[in-house]
Amino acid sequence: MKATTNRFTHWLRHSITARMLVVGFLFLILLIPLEFVKELIRERSQRKTEVTQEVNDKWGNEVTLSGPILKIPYNTYKEERIYNEQTKTFQTLTETLEQFAYVFPEALSINGTAQTKEKPLKRGIYEAVVFTTALDVSGQFPKITTALDIPSDDILWDKISLLINTSNLKGIRNAIEVMVADQTMDIAPKFTKDYLNTLQSDVLPKTLFENDTLLDFSFHMKVNGSQGLHFVPLGKTTKVSLESNWHSPSFTGRYLPLDGSREISQDGFKASWQVLQINREFEQVFYNNMPDLSPYAFGTELIVPVDDYAKSERTAKYGILVIGLTLLVFLLIQLASKIYIHPFQYVMIGLALVMFYTLLIAISEHSSFLKAYLIAGGAVLALITGYSRLILKGLKFPMLIAASLSALYGFIYVIIQLEDYALLVGSIGLFAILATIMFVSRKIDWVNES
Numbered sequence: 001m002k003a004t005t006n007r008f009t010h011w012l013r014h015s016i017t018a019r020m021l022v023v024g025f026l027f028l029i030l031l032i033p034l035e036f037v038k039e040l041i042r043e044r045s046q047r048k049t050e051v052t053q054e055v056n057d058k059w060g061n062e063v064t065l066s067g068p069i070l071k072i073p074y075n076t077y078k079e080e081r082i083y084n085e086q087t088k089t090f091q092t093l094t095e096t097l098e099q100f101a102y103v104f105p106e107a108l109s110i111n112g113t114a115q116t117k118e119k120p121l122k123r124g125i126y127e128a129v130v131f132t133t134a135l136d137v138s139g140q141f142p143k144i145t146t147a148l149d150i151p152s153d154d155i156l157w158d159k160i161s162l163l164i165n166t167s168n169l170k171g172i173r174n175a176i177e178v179m180v181a182d183q184t185m186d187i188a189p190k191f192t193k194d195y196l197n198t199l200q201s202d203v204l205p206k207t208l209f210e211n212d213t214l215l216d217f218s219f220h221m222k223v224n225g226s227q228g229l230h231f232v233p234l235g236k237t238t239k240v241s242l243e244s245n246w247h248s249p250s251f252t253g254r255y256l257p258l259d260g261s262r263e264i265s266q267d268g269f270k271a272s273w274q275v276l277q278i279n280r281e282f283e284q285v286f287y288n289n290m291p292d293l294s295p296y297a298f299g300t301e302l303i304v305p306v307d308d309y310a311k312s313e314r315t316a317k318y319g320i321l322v323i324g325l326t327l328l329v330f331l332l333i334q335l336a337s338k339i340y341i342h343p344f345q346y347v348m349i350g351l352a353l354v355m356f357y358t359l360l361i362a363i364s365e366h367s368s369f370l371k372a373y374l375i376a377g378g379a380v381l382a383l384i385t386g387y388s389r390l391i392l393k394g395l396k397f398p399m400l401i402a403a404s405l406s407a408l409y410g411f412i413y414v415i416i417q418l419e420d421y422a423l424l425v426g427s428i429g430l431f432a433i434l435a436t437i438m439f440v441s442r443k444i445d446w447v448n449e450s
Contacts, residue, residue, distance in 0.1 A: 016335060016444075022343055023331050027324055030350035034319045037357045041316055044361060045309035048126050055121050055128035060171025060224035063133060064297050065110070066232035067164035068178065068217060069290070070103040070141055071200070072148065073156040098156070102163070102286045103147050106214065108139040108235025114225075114244040116302065125365050129304055130226045131246070132173070138218040139235055145212050147285055157209050162187065162201035162217075165232075167294070169197045171224035178219040181208050228252065230299030233275035236284060240273040246302045253298030255279070273298060308364040308372070314416045315373075316357045322408060323353050325433065329404050330388075332437075333397050335444050345391055349384055356380040377409045 078095045112135040120127035145152055162178055162185060169189055176199065178185045183205055190200040208215060230253055231240050245268040251257055261272035277284065280296055327346060334341045356376050364372035381402060389398040415426050 019331060019334065023327050023346060026343055026346045026350065027327055030323050030347070030354065031320065033351065033354045034316070034323065034357075037319070037354060038313070038316045040358070041309060041313050041361050044365070045313070048307075048309060051123050051126040052128045055123055055126075056130065056226040059121060059128070059130045059226060060168050062167060062227040062230070063171065063223050063225035064167040064230045064232070064294055064299075065135065065137075065164075065221075066166070066234060066293060066297075067199075068105065068137070068139075068219075069163040069165070069234065070144070071161045071163050072101045072103060072144065073098050073159045074101060074148075074150050075099075075154045075156065099288055101148055101150065102290050103141060103144065104234040104236070104284045105139040105217075106142040106236050108233070108238045109137070110231060110238075110240045111136045112229070112240070112242045114229055114242065114246065114302070116244070116246050128226065129246075129302060130224065131229075131244070131302060133223050133225055133229055135221040135223070136218070137221065138216075141215040141217065142236075142284070143212050143214065144209060158203065158206045160204045160209070162204065163190075163290075164199040164219075166197055166199065166223070168223060168225055169199075172221065173224055174220070174222040176219055176221055178217060180204060180217050181215055183208060226302075228299060228301040230294075230297040231273075232293050232297045233280060234293070235275075236277045238273070238275040240299075241270075242272075242300065243270045244268050244300075244302070248303050250301040250303045251299075252301050254296050255298040269300075271300065308369045309361070311369050311416055312357065312361045312364060315360065315412060318412045318415070319354070319357060321430075322356075322412070323350055325408060326350075326353055326384075326401075326405065328437065329401060332441055332444070333392065333400070337392070337397065339392055341391060345387075348387065352380055352383050352387070373409075373413055377406075381405050381409070 076097045076099050078097055080093050080095070082091050082093060112133055114131045114133040116129055116131045120129050122128075144155065148155070162180065164176070164178075164187060166172070176187050178187060178201060185201040185204065187199040187201045190198045229242070231238070233255070247264070247266050247268060249264065249269045249271070251262075251271065255273055255275050257271040257273050261270070263270040275298070282291075282293060282296070327350065330341060330346065330349060333339070356379075359376035359379060360372050363375055367375075384405065385398050385402040388401050389395070392398060411429050415422050415429070418425055
């Protein structure tokens with residue numbers, strides 16, 4: 001029994017296969033704390049999202065503007081035939097019902113500026129990028145009798161009003177006065193069950209419609225917002241010009257800016273849109289109900305370039321590669337130098353590599369990602385190099401390990417900074433690593449198990 005135990009111990013210490021199996025098993029065990037670290041990164045990222053959303057809710061959320069719209073009441077008639085038992089005849093009763101037509105502008109022009117705050121709003125260690133937008137809206141409504149398929153006598157000319165829909169009533173920072181022809185109209189919130197909140201004017205003067213001509217309108221609107229700024233193209237021709245000091249826009253929605261109108265620099269961006277009625281899938285007039293047209297909106301998101309949590313998460317995805325290659329380097333050194341490395345020492349080295357990601361996310365919350373990467377990488381590199389110096393009893397192999405880890409961390413940092421070429425650079429790098437391992441391990445006697 002004792003001889004069998006001694007043979008197994010000797011095989012475990014000196015057999016290449018046994019050492020590879022042990023290192024492989026330890027590698028799988030080390031993936032467990034690595035997954036815990038990844039979950040920690042996701043939790044911190046989710047916490048940042050929640051805090052940012054709380055700040056945005058108080059300042060003002062995403063801005064979507066839809067309007068102005070003419071709300072025109074009109075009469076419809078419902079006839080019902082009732083049989084009279086006494087006279088043995090039918091009587092026709094006519095009931096008058098009030099319905100609404102919603103007329104969109106013939107032309108709609110919007111000029112806007114979105115200025116972000118010089119210092120983002122902060123809560124704790126988290127920051128939220130917010131903006132204030134100033135919108136100058138103008139255009140013309142069509143002739144009502146031409147736009148509506150309704151007899152003029154059935155239109156309630158003395159009850160026509162104006163609607164403006166916006167997703168962000170909380171963020172409005174000025175009293176909105178709409179100039180309609182030569183009349184100034186105040187507007188106020190109106191509760192509806194629609195997706196967008198609604199502002200409605202007082203009844204427009206009946207005299208505005210006596211000549212039945214095109215009706216000019218204009219208004220100025222100042223809104224606090226966050227995340228994005230979008231517009232619904234209600235005009236038969238809708239033109240939007242937008243300017244901002246934010247350097248990272250993402251143009252979203254149904255329509256992109258006009259070719260040649262986009263100017264993006266570190267000082268901000270400019271963009272222009274033009275949407276024609278033929279470019280959309282809805283008409284200029286709706287009867288009875290106003291549908292939710294927000295899916296047709298277009299505009300821009302004021303995005304934050306890849307944040308530190310996203311970079312940390314991408315870095316952690318390469319943790320398997322870092323741990324696996326580092327353990328492989330130690331295994332090759334063990335096989336080449338005949339120095340015995342205990343499984344416990346492999347575990348300590350692996351845990352030090354896992355600690356890199358914890359340090360990275362903790363430091364990046366209080367500093368730039370580059371500084372956090374350098375500090376975390378430098379700390380882990382110094383720890384593993386010093387530890388390997390004690391294990392391997394010399395400078396040659398510890399220096400090799402330090403150089404390998406430095407190159408690996410540098411390679412990963414380059415990859416996570418890239419977007420379009422990350423796959424190409426990563427594939428070439430992995431091919432080079434594989435070729436290096438094949439070259440270095442060529443002289444190891446894999447057949448001799450003693």
